[in-house]
Amino acid sequence: MKSYVFPGEIDASIMQIGSRPFIYMRTDEFSAINKESERILLDLIHCKGGRTIIYTGSGTGAMSAVVENYVSTKTKAFVIDGGSFGHRWYQLCEYYGVPVYDYAVPFAKDIDYKDLETRIDEEKPDVFLCQHHETSTGILFDLERISNICRRRGISLVVDVISTFLAEPLDMDALGIDICITSTQKGLNIPPGLSVLFFSKNLEGYSFNHRGYYWDFDQNLSNLMRGQTPFSPATILYLQLNARLRQLAGEGGETANIARVAQRAAFFRSLCSQYGWEVPAERPSNAITGFQTRDTAERWIFRGLIEKYDTYIMPGGKPGFYRVSHMGLQSEEDLKELAARISEFEPK
Ligand SMILES: *Cc1c(COP(=O)(O)O)cnc(C)c1O
Numbered sequence: 001m002k003s004y005v006f007p008g009e010i011d012a013s014i015m016q017i018g019s020r021p022f023i024y025m026r027t028d029e030f031s032a033i034n035k036e037s038e039r040i041l042l043d044l045i046h047c048k049g050g051r052t053i054i055y056t057g058s059g060t061g062a063m064s065a066v067v068e069n070y071v072s073t074k075t076k077a078f079v080i081d082g083g084s085f086g087h088r089w090y091q092l093c094e095y096y097g098v099p100v101y102d103y104a105v106p107f108a109k110d111i112d113y114k115d116l117e118t119r120i121d122e123e124k125p126d127v128f129l130c131q132h133h134e135t136s137t138g139i140l141f142d143l144e145r146i147s148n149i150c151r152r153r154g155i156s157l158v159v160d161v162i163s164t165f166l167a168e169p170l171d172m173d174a175l176g177i178d179i180c181i182t183s184t185q186k187g188l189n190i191p192p193g194l195s196v197l198f199f200s201k202n203l204e205g206y207s208f209n210h211r212g213y214y215w216d217f218d219q220n221l222s223n224l225m226r227g228q229t230p231f232s233p234a235t236i237l238y239l240q241l242n243a244r245l246r247q248l249a250g251e252g253g254e255t256a257n258i259a260r261v262a263q264r265a266a267f268f269r270s271l272c273s274q275y276g277w278e279v280p281a282e283r284p285s286n287a288i289t290g291f292q293t294r295d296t297a298e299r300w301i302f303r304g305l306i307e308k309y310d311t312y313i314m315p316g317g318k319p320g321f322y323r324v325s326h327m328g329l330q331s332e333e334d335l336k337e338l339a340a341r342i343s344e345f346e347p348k
Pocket residue numbers: 058059060061085131133134135160161162163183186
């Protein structure tokens with residue numbers, strides 16, 4: 001099998017952890033592992049003196065937790081809705097009855113930042129929710145501009161960096177972000193099942209709401225203070241996370257990893273232009289390449305790759321639009337072979 005979806009090809013030493021006996025969770029040994037994971041995670045995202053929660057649950061669980069515990073303490077949320085993930089912030093606010101303004105951004109387009117400022121001045125939100133990268137289309141939003149807009153107005157900034165953590169440069173402190181979230185099956189490149197919340201030092205002592213029992217911030221933060229989780233953790237995933245974080249720290253940290261992902265993205269995009277596939281994203285992220293082929297709604301490419309080559313890429317929201325992740329292990333040879341195979345099934 002060849003995988004260009006999330007998480008893609010995973011390092012063999014990480015996969016092997018899943019087949020070995022694992023330790024009991026209520027031990028000092030497990031606590032020490034989690035304390036170390038927290039320290040490395042905060043380093044990788046530049047969040048000095050901050051905290052993390054590591055949840056057993058996918059990225060959407062972390063998004064829900066943020067709305068239940070934090071966004072619900074605010075008077076009005078402002079959401080960037082540039083695709084299915086942005087729309088999820090909006091749906092969560094609606095679900096929990098938080099007043100919210102949904103700022104729609106057209107498919108694969110960047111935000112019109114001047115217009116955004118005008119709208120924010122009209123709506124007067126006190127919390128801003130966005131994605132760093134709207135993974136459904138491949139557009140990377142400009143966090144520096146967003147951060148400036150929020151900072152000047154004292155609006156709290158919460159960013160879903162699920163698909164950019166370790167794929168794009170990201171300095172949480174410099175950007176003044178209060179909460180970031182990510183999950184394990186994207187840039188961390190281990191199996192799905194855990195999500196990570198990063199809390200800036202600014203939130204120390206904040207009075208969170210208690211609107212969800214399982215995801216309660218105070219409960220989870222106080223447990224993780226001693227390296228524990230309130231409920232049974234997905235122990236193996238915590239061990240894989242720790243091994244992966246140690247590996248990253250030993251391989252040049254986030255900078256080296258981002259460079260590797262960026263190089264794969266650049267190489268695949270050169271193949272796209274060779275085959276005549278347009279990349280619609282106005283500011284594409286390194287994380288994935290979203291590209292337009294001549295395929296139809298029948299998805300000949302998607303089905304052909306699976307049936308003939310046991311190879312997986314991600315269909316997008318439009319006929320002929322596909323996405324290839326660059327966060328898993330992949331060589332230039334792999335990508336050349338992939339592009340040739342995509343072209344084989346493309347209707348001529
Ligand atoms: C993958 C992803 C999510 C969450 O997905 P889960 O399937 O719940 O892990 C949320 N936001 C973005 C930007 C993503 O790429």
